[in-house]
Amino acid sequence: MKKRVIWAFAAVAAFTVSVFAAQELSAPLRDKWTVQEVATLASMRLKVAGVRPADFSNAYEQKTEAATLGRALFNDTRLSKNGQVSCASCHSAAGQFEDGRQFGQGVGTGKRRTMPVMGAAHSPFLFWDGRKDSAWSQALGPLEDPAEHGGNRVAFVKLVLGHYKSQYQAAFGPVPVLGQLPENASPNGSDAERAAWAALSATTHDGVNRVFANMGKAIAAYERNIVYGESRFDEYAEATVRGDARGQESLTLQEVRGLRTFLNKGQCVTCHNGPLLTDHAFHNTGVPPVDPKNPDRGRIDGLKQLLKDEFNCLGPYSDAKPEQCGELQFLNTNDAGQLGAFRTPSLRNVAARAPYMHAGQFASLDQVLQHYAASPKAAIGHSELARPGEKHAERQTIRLSAADIQDLAAFLHAFTGPVVQPK
Template sequence: MNKALAIAGAGIALLLVSVVAAQDGAPRDRWTAQEIATIASMQLKEAGPPPADPSNAYEAKPQAAALGRALFHDTRLSGNGKVACASCHDADRQFQDGRKVGQGVGTGKRRTMPVMGAAHAPFLFWDGRKDSLWSQALGPLEDPAEHGANRVMLVRTVAARYPGEYAQAFGPLPELGPLPAAASPVGSASERAAWEALPASTRTAVNRVFANMGKAIAAYERQVRHGESRFDRYAAATVARDGRGQEVLSPAEVRGLRLFLGPGQCATCHNGPLLTDHAFHNTGVPPAQAAQPDRGRAGAVAKLQQDEFNCLGPYSDAGEQDCGELRFLATNDAGQLAAFRTPGLRNVAERAPYMHAGQFSTLEEVLDHYRRSPAAVLGHSELAQAGEKHRERQPIRLSASDLQDLAAFLGTLTGPVVQPK
């Protein structure tokens, strides 16, 4: 009995010493100086506000954001009157839809990406075919699988439903004159013919209103952002050497973080406060359709350069000197074949399924893919494979329990979605 009491007493004493040490600033979890610097760089506060977009002079105007919010939720901006931006970017589903591929008027080919953090990205969509948030917002409106509308119909709707709101944000609507029911430079054959039949001045006026629709939607979307997660609290505690604060993560979650930074090599691409390098990578993800593999970034560069709504286009508010990303775009990089944009990992546990076409249903499947590192069906995977000499990576060697710990850590990245009131 005395021996048992002595052991119990020693345990209590050890616990008290641990608590006192934590209160005195001794960390519970030990990290190297380099690891602490990396963890600090991953805090959400390091992201700051979205960078200013010189191609959108209206992004900070409350009137533009108010109009953008209305447009974002308006189903009349679709061919069947049933699809809005919010149909796929659902606020109750992390501003995405939970489907493998987007479902609008028709069925898309890629997964819906969330809105949060999009204003930080230099290129938008999985393939980066748009270079601003406002230009990105325009694409789905005329896509036959998404909104399925046409440019003239969209502008006529704004002129009829939002003339006052438009004027408050952008000034009076331009003189549009008589417009056909349907016309667009990217529509059906009849819509393209109707577009070409319009006077050049009318086409320019329609394009200006259309571009401003995108700028209004972008002004609203910039206000939708991530809130802090448990990981952010852990990171702050780690930087402050606050052992008690580090208790916000479990031992399994901390092991997952160590794997994320180290053997898992996740932080190679998923780094910074939004857990993305905003770049494009081929990681051997199997195509949704094996017979027709998606070319990814390689198929988007020409579209971006030819887009009249890009940073250098006539409807941009930027000067040529402001468009460095577009001016110095790599156009013949073989590594871009079947490469897709690195998605941010904040709230990732709430955003199944995964990859550009929803190929994986769970995080565990995603992590197992990286552990297996299969060869790419199209192009060349950046992941190192066993026996391969690789300049930048090593084969990923993780156990089943390692994958569980990694998945546990990814769950700590979930925080609230902050929306404008």
């Protein structure tokens, strides 16, 4: 009898909750949107990103043993010239997997802003100029960059095989026969390192490169598990799609005004769209160069570096078939619109990632929005933004009042959510 009473009470409670939920869903929405706007909001929910697409060039990215090794390598400061810099030095797990600096700081100072690693598995091109086409290839670049880790691949390979040999074999199988290696050698780096590399056989080159590539694949396997979590914006978008009146309270009225500007006259959604709030493309928006006398050429130079990179999708260390490298096979290296263009960053967690733009040119979101409202001419190439009085085939002039900028800046904070990472 007692169990029946408890069951009956639970059934009544469940019915009450379901009735209350139905009432909430049938209540008039606080914020009204057009059918097209609701569709756009639906497309921007994080959950529609779905399962992270497989990187055909990395056959080990979902292998636990590779991710375990990758995590160790990501945090190992011995993988640097001075023994003090690791991947985690610039991509800190304590924050947004970036460093909060205007320029990346390794053994030296870089020329661009550090980008976070979240969402990398969804992007066809990486770095601000897109000079890498996979997360594993991207991970290799900083290791030999003189301003970042400043090391050389033979030294890295020797360290991995000296300290992580069993973990390496668990992830990638037998180690290539390398013979006696010099202390330092690389096709990049100092004159001495290049000379030492040239003295090695082609077979040794291939073996070293194979282990080096697998280091990147291990790091990418670890980074694949670092993702964005849902934000207040996602709660609001979901509530709006479902017709949930109470759920719309996830955003303040000011934030909703900012969202309307984001979708409409601000034209932000033109580039910052989809579940990761980026079109994964490259744009020249007239961002002022740090050095006006030597402006950063951006994507147009990144394309050239990508195509000659031995670690790209079509290279000998890729696990992909040529037909699986479509993005790489149809690139236009003669597109003048790529001059001064930079990758569209995700706006997820953007409020927690000052400063902004490819070289940290703007200290605050207000400054970023004021830049777009002003739509200045580009110092190099041609800005895609329509200037007042200018006829533009694809865009309209962005006209934002001071109140619009305040509302937009407030709304951008609603994109902040947790960073989900392996324990």
